[in-house]
Amino acid sequence: MRDLPAGVDETALRRGLRAWGVAAVRLDYAPLGFGDYHWRVTDTGGRHWFLTVSDLSRKPHCGDGPRAAYEGLRGALDTAGALRAAGLDFVVAPLPGRDGSTVQRMDGRYGLSLQPWVDGSAGEFGQRLGAAERARVMRTLAALHRAVAPATARTPAPGLPSRSGWESVPPGTDSHPEVGPRTAAARALLRRHGTALRRRLAEFDRLVGEVSARADAPVVTHGEPHPGNLLWGPDGEVRLIDWDTCGRSFPERDLWHVAAREEGGFDDEALSVWAVESGRTPDPSALELYRLRWDLDDVSAFWELFRAPHEHCADTEAAWEGLTGTVARLVNGPG
Incomplete structure (x- = not known):
């Protein structure tokens, strides 16, 4: 998406990144695709990550409504993680957070997912x-x-x-x-x-x-x-x-x-x-x-x-x- 999501600021994103133990020193918005919102994250160790914010109210392919969409999105991203773990190296999969979930809720509307930056x-x-x-x-x-x-x-x-x-x-x-x-x-x-x-x-x-x-x-x-x-x-x-x-x-x-x-x-x-x-x-x-x-x-x-x-x-x-x-x-x- 080219425009930033309503009601989402860097403070909320930095707070959400704690679920993966990532302390961000820089967040660069990446206006890519149509549907989700993306940032390139640089952490305190100089590592780069790819952060995605999904509007759960606009993901009918994942579920009807934010709650169902969250469950559907988590199931899809968990599946990608399992495929990667099974040896499919071409799968660029999101990482589970400290609680084991690949999707973290951010208020009632948005979900966060994170993956390593891949060149x-x-x-x-x-x-x-x-x-x-x-x-x-x-x-x-x-x-x-x-x-x-x-x-x-x-x-x-x-x-x-x-x-x-x-x-x-x-x-x-x-x-x-x-x-x-x-x-x-x-x-x-x-x-x-x-x-x-x-x-x-x-x-x-x-x-x-x-x-x-x-x-x-x-x-x-x-x-x-x-x-x-x-x-x-x-x-x-x-x-x-x-x-x-x-x-x-x-x-x-x-x-x-x-x-x-x-x-x-x-x-x-x-x-x-x-x-x-x-x-x-x-x-x-x-x-x-x-x-x-x-x-x-x-x-x-x-x-x-x-x-x-x-x-x-x-x-x-x-x-x-x-x-x-x-x-x-x-x-x-x-x-």
């Missing part, structure tokens, strides 16, 4: 990977998908985590007052394309039924291995960061992020690398399901933001660009 070249969301990079990621995902699932691993359903938000998407948007600078524009956009969006939602429901009938055993998935969650080392090795979405699911939940083509369809060469390494064959319907799920979930999340009180800032403008681009993709197709 490398971070990717960016939307970045296009080369063929060699895609193959490297696919081999890494195959290793993850072969791993034994830790007991803490959740099993997220293939349905939309924000499905309840679609109850307010057109035609039911007219009743929402203008509570921010983008409310009216977002409402008009969704009303204008409401019929097409409902068709895509019906398509999604059909795919959920088709894929859910599969007898394949689920695997451990990262959930969002897009380029923004990849960290490249100088030796060409890749590490996976940001594990709040991990859980047991169909492998296509991960694969589409790497294999999707901007013009539509999927990269068969990249998928074949995973197939050889994993011994399984990707399901085209499941790839389409998770690609569509991503966009539908984004529309719901962006509308939830704009129908709630909000201000004009860098993050809301990024959300507006995300909403308009995602709606265009859903209505007109990739490309």
Whole structure:
């Protein structure tokens, strides 16, 4: 996120870091990604750490409401820690605090997590990977998908985590007052394309039924291995960061992020690398399901933001660009 979280200051962060026994001498805000808030921490010994603040009121994929989201987030990060402990060195996992928890509560809204600083070249969301990079990621995902699932691993359903938000998407948007600078524009956009969006939602429901009938055993998935969650080392090795979405699911939940083509369809060469390494064959319907799920979930999340009180800032403008681009993709197709 580009803007700082409301009600969070350095005093609160320094106090929260005590849960890991870290005494900070410097906190540098890192405006990365969209959703969580990040700082680079320097402690009294000169060591560097990566601190994340999660808004538990805006993590429907972890749970409905702050309390459930805390439990879901902790389960996901505990799973990442267990995978790392099992020898998967490409897993950049948060550390448990002195009480054993990977997530520390900070008032009723936020959760803190901490991991060692890892040097490398971070990717960016939307970045296009080369063929060699895609193959490297696919081999890494195959290793993850072969791993034994830790007991803490959740099993997220293939349905939309924000499905309840679609109850307010057109035609039911007219009743929402203008509570921010983008409310009216977002409402008009969704009303204008409401019929097409409902068709895509019906398509999604059909795919959920088709894929859910599969007898394949689920695997451990990262959930969002897009380029923004990849960290490249100088030796060409890749590490996976940001594990709040991990859980047991169909492998296509991960694969589409790497294999999707901007013009539509999927990269068969990249998928074949995973197939050889994993011994399984990707399901085209499941790839389409998770690609569509991503966009539908984004529309719901962006509308939830704009129908709630909000201000004009860098993050809301990024959300507006995300909403308009995602709606265009859903209505007109990739490309």
